[in-house]
Amino acid sequence: MEQNKTSQAAATATTTNKRKRQRSKKKSTAPNATASASTHALDASDASVPTPDVVTSSPGVTDPTPAPETTKPNPAEDTQKRNPKKRKIDDNNRNEKELNNNQDQDQQEETQEGTEVTVLEELPLVTNEKLGEVQQGIPFTSLEINEGTQKALADMGLTSMTQIQSAAIPHALLGRDILASAKTGSGKTLAFLIPAVELLLKAHYKARNGTGVLVIVPTRELALQIYGVTSELLKYHEQKTFALVTGGVNKAAEEEKLRKGANILIGTPGRLLDHIQHTEGFSVKNLKLLVIDETDRLLEEGFEEEISSIIRSLPKERQTMLFSATQTRSVRDLSKLSLNTKPYEVHVHSNLDVATNTGLEQGYVVCDFEKRFQLLFTFLKKNSKKKIIVFFSSCASVKYHSELLNYIDVSVLSLHGKQKQKKRAATFFEFKNATFGTLICTDVAARGLDIPAVDWIIQYDPPDDPKEYIHRVGRTARGINGVGKALLFLLPCELQFLKYLKQMKVPLEEYEFPTSKIANIQSQLEKLVSTIFYLNQSARDAYNGYLRAYASHSLKDVYNVNNLDLQKVARSLGMDVAPRIDLKVTPTSRSTVRYTKPINSGPPHLRKGRFSADNPYGERDANDKRQFIH
Known part of the structure; x- marks a missing residue:
């Protein structure tokens, strides 16, 4: 009996072990089967994707079906699984400001805010590896925003978010501070305007509440552009007010708008600070959100003092967003001053192989002074039905080439910093709404401006540094599927600039233009300039402006004014x-101006060796290289 019981127990144990092994075997083989299936699917799909050789042989044809990619895990989904109450907490957060007049509910809000902090800390930090194709193309309808805002986006023809939008907007809606950088043309404007509008809606802002959102930008044109987008976004929110304040316009009219109340205020630093300090009836004490767009350029242009003064006058309890095309030490320093909490950082492009948009074809041409204008003239003539932006280094150069080209029947528009604001605004919107045409401009149009369907960016005068190059070419190939072309003119002595571009991951190819196809108009040009007085005067101003701008370049190993043949420069004009x-000029860029003690400063007995009224001849030492200009 005991033997039978023992044998039955052994048989039962054996059967149990077999079942366990079978179950474990099924579990272990299931993932392998899935992986194998997915591998075969990728192999099959790869067979339908054109090889690089096929693409190269047909440069004008692109496959409309994108190559399938492996799906990367979405960290946001994992977070939602770990936090099943996240949606409920977000709903509570949306209702907080609507209930802020009830003291009993205020206590409940404090509890909810404490819970929200925990959720925010667990939200994943978005990096380039996690963005990629996973978050690009997410529809705006997935955002929990007001129906009127959704309708406005649909009217604007916008259905899907860009990378910077899908990364920043959800966190901005939760009230977090944002520190973001992305390529130009990536959609940064909506990334801060959508959260701004939602904040005002949830807080039930009225005109009498004053300014709730402040947007600071570096240029008048960018301010105008953001003002236009704000107008479209508030199409179904008529009770919300907004205003624009910039230099060059009637300040009294701006003051009247501010007294009536502007929920969203957009402006340039100098004029904003002026209104904050001097306009009666205008207050920022109810401000909830500060946005600084193109932060890097604001700092490069020397607006640190104005921005710091503005920040000091704002309430400390606020949300702040800093957006820029590049992350610099100055931007980091400003973030420490303006951000009250640890920001949520979004850097869309820092780890990519190229610094410019993938739909952008870029090239350069080596051209000496004798052929520069002739090449530009020929190019513009042959591409008269294209939309082209041509960059020059000085206002005087823009003015001269605009007058010259229009005189010889090459119709162009001009935009530069010395024009009156009304003229600049009219020119900007005329070119923006045109289907084709040419705009010649200074770097005033290089940042932030969203001009649709630009075919070519021509840099007739090269930029000061690679970052400025990136901002210039960013006027074309904008958006997710944007395409465009860029051409850089370089003198033989400026080829060193290509090394700096290579370090910034900017791919360029050399273009060659047959000399026989370039219009030989030099003799006609010289005859024209010598006989028409206003063209001759403009040419002289352009000559001075070009050389002064060249001498102020920061990359002295690339741009050495002493290497230029001044006679050739004159002939090109x-x-x-x-x-x-x-040629002993002071830098024209505010970013490069540094304080130096005046040469005649100090008491007379300390002026030894310096030119002054007390020392007209000076006492030169061995290192003194100053010269008189006769």
């Missing part, structure tokens, strides 16, 4: 003789 000029 249609003058047969080079005007005299003092």
Whole structure:
């Protein structure tokens, strides 16, 4: 009996072990089967994707079906699984400001805010590896925002978010501070305007509440552009007010708008600070959100003092968003001053192989002074039905080339910093709404401006540094599927600039233009400039402006004004003789100006060796290289 019981127990144990092994075997083989199936699917799909050789042989044809990619895990989904109450907490957060007048509910809000902090800390930090194709193309309808805002986005023809939008907007809606950088043309404007509008809606802002959102930008044109987008976004929110304040316009009219109340205020630093300090009836004490767009350029242009003064006048309890195209040490320093909490950081492009948009074809041409204008003239003539932006280094160069090209029947528009604001605004919107045409401009149009369907970016005068190059070419190939072309003019002595571009991951190819196809108009150009007085005067101003801008370049190993043949420079502008000029110029860019003690400062007894009224001849030492200009 005991033997039978023992044998039955052994048989039962054996059967149990077999069942366990079978179950474990099924579990272990299931993932392998899935992986194998997915591998075969990728192999099959790869067979339908054109090889690089096929694509190269047909440069004008692209496959409309994108190559399938492996699906990367979405960290946000994992977070939602770990936090099943997240949606409920977000709903409570949306209702907090609507209930802020009830003291009993205020206590409940404090509890909810404490819970929200825990959820926010667990939200994943978005990096480039996690963005990629996973978060690009997410529909705006997935956002829990007001129906009127959704309708406005649909009217604007916008259905899907860009990377910077899908990464920043959800966290901005939760009230977090944002520190973001992305390529130009990536959709940064909506990334801060949508949360701004939602904040005002949830807080039930009225005109009498004053300014709730402040947007600071570096240029008038960018302010105008953001103002236009704000107008479209508030199409179904008529009770919300907004205003624009910039230099160059009637300040009294701006003051009247501010007294009536502007829920969203957009402006440039100088004029904003002026209104904050001097306009009666205008207050920022109820401000809830500060946005600084193109932060890097604001700092490069020397607006640190104005921005710091504005920040000091704002309430400390607020949300702040900083957006820029590049992350610099100055931007980091400003973030420490303006951000009250640890920000949520979004850097869309820092780890990509190229710094410019993938739909952008870029090239350069090596061209000496004798052929520069002739090449530009030929190019514009042959591409008269394209939309082209041509960059120059000085306002005087823009003015001269605009007058010259229009005189010889090459119709162009001009935009530069010395124009009156009304003229600048009219030119900007005329070119923006045009289907084709040419705009010649300075770097005032290089940042932030969203001009649709630009075919070519021509950099007739090269930029000061690679970052400025990136901002210039960012006027084309904008958006997710944007395409465009860029051409950089370089002198033979400026080829060193290509090394700096390579370090910034900017791919360029050399273009060659047959000399036989370039219009030979040099003799006609010189005759024209010598006989027409206003063109001759503009040419002289352009000559001075070009050389002064060249001497102020920061990359002295690339741009050395002493390497230029001044006679050739003059001929490229249609003058047969080079005007005299003092090349000892001060930098024109505010970012490069540094304080130096005046040479005649201090008491007379300490002025030894310096030129002054007390010491007209000076006492030069061995290192003194100053010269008189005769």
